[in-house]
Amino acid sequence: MRRVTLTLLLPLVTALVAALGTWPAAHADDDGGGGAYAPLDRPGPALSVPRPALAASLACHGDPRTGPAPILLNPATSVTPVENYSWNWANVFAAQxxxxxxxxxxxxxxxxxxxxxxYVVNAIRTMHARTGRRIAVLGHSQGGMNPRWALRFWPDVRPMVAEMIGMAPSNHGTRSIPGCLRGLTTCVPAVWQQLAGSAFIKALNSGAETFAGIDYTNVYTMLDEVVTPPASSGLSTGGGRIANVRVQDVCPLDPYEHVLTGTISPTTYAIVMDALDHDGPAVAARVDRSACRRLSMPGLDPLDARAYVPVLFALPRLVSTMLPLVSLGGAPLLRAEPPLRCYVLAAGC
Known part of the structure; x- marks a missing residue:
């Protein structure tokens, strides 16, 4: 019965797939040594977002002083964290x-x-101040990539983060949105920035992709039709401890693609928990193989239709991500990506 239910859901999810992220590409995205960009140790700029907006953006649950390591949930492109996580990962962490x-x-x-x-910088600082502990960051698709911008250009937050875990993260851009043509069509800013070879992607990966003292786990699936090639989710440079874990190396028959890898996959769940439960990033050989006998991650009942309400509510925005000339989330339509902020460049502001 569970298998039949998921089979019926897959066509719907496939319609969503192209939207939660937008990212394939190569690893050689920087200028060779990052020389065009800010030094890795240059202090970050003052935040331009007003403090009340930053404060209102963060919703926390539980006791900040007790329990396992605190964790920040960061959403994918086009969705809110409620739509992305309230029906799956939030249940897991509340139970823990x-x-x-x-x-x-x-x-x-x-x-x-x-x-x-x-917003991620503020969230990390706030959580660290409240808990007195280093935190973990868990993100799906763009949500697994954009915290790296915070770590790259605000060095003060690096000692506050113990784990950076990306589920099908968009670390090296995408070539899967052919409709965004510079000067010819319009697209929303985050889509422009996640195209392979964008100025944003080059700056993101400049100098070093990872930083010492932080463990990086990047989970990806060979069935990912959004992040292609799938291994482009991985990281390779810098001083952090890195694990790029393919779900098929844990469960060879794992059937889930981009969207389900970050929201339902029991294999992803097992890899993420291995990273959280051990010193260092996840280790594929150590991951609990009992996940391979499940159809969904704990915290989610695939037969409970109510679990999918947040995803259905987000459907129009999810689909719109792949479309030029359309913006359903309130973001402006641009003819090219936003310019890099002055703090990103070697010359500074």
Whole structure:
């Protein structure tokens, strides 16, 4: 019965797939040494987003001083954290007695990712101050990538983060949105910025992709039709401890693609929990193989139709992500990507 139910849901999810992220590409995205960009240790700029907006963006649950390591849930392109996580991961962390927070980015994460990163910076600082502990960051698709912008250009937050975990993260851009043609069509800012070879992607990966003291786990699936090639979710440079884990190396028959990898997949769940439960990033050989016998992650009943209400509510925005000339999340339509902020460049502001 469970298998039949999921089979009926897959056509719907496939319609959503192209939207939660937009990212394939290569790893050589920087200028060779990052020389065109800010030094890795240059202090970050003051946040431009007003403090009341930053404060209102963070919703936290649980006791900040007790339980397992605190975790920040960061949403994918086009969705709110409620739509992305309230029906799955939030249930898991609540059951664990873990303090967790969800950060809501304006314009349904369609806007300038440089602005979205300021919300992540504030969330990390706030959670660290409240808990007195280093936190973990868990993100799906763009949500697994944009915290790296915060870590790259605000060095003060690096000691506050213990784990950076991306589920099908868009770390190296995409070639899967042919409708966004510079000067010819219009697209929302976050889509422009996630095209392969964009100025944003080059700056993001400049100098170093990871930083010492932080463990990076990047989960990806060979069935990902949004992040292609799927292994482009991985990271390779810098001083952080890195694990790029293919779900098929844990469960060879894992059937889930981009959207389900970050929302339902029991294999992804097992990999994420391995990273959270051990020192260092996830280790594929150590991951609990009992996940391979499940159809969905704990915290989610695939037979409960109510679980899918947040996803259905987000459907129009999810589909619109792949379309030029359309903006359903309130973000402006632009003919090219937003310019890099002055703090990104070697010359500074």
């Amino acid at each position: 007695g873990r303090y967790y927070c969800l950060v809501t980015v304006p314009q349904h994460t369609f806007g300038d990712i440089q602005v979205a990163a300021e």
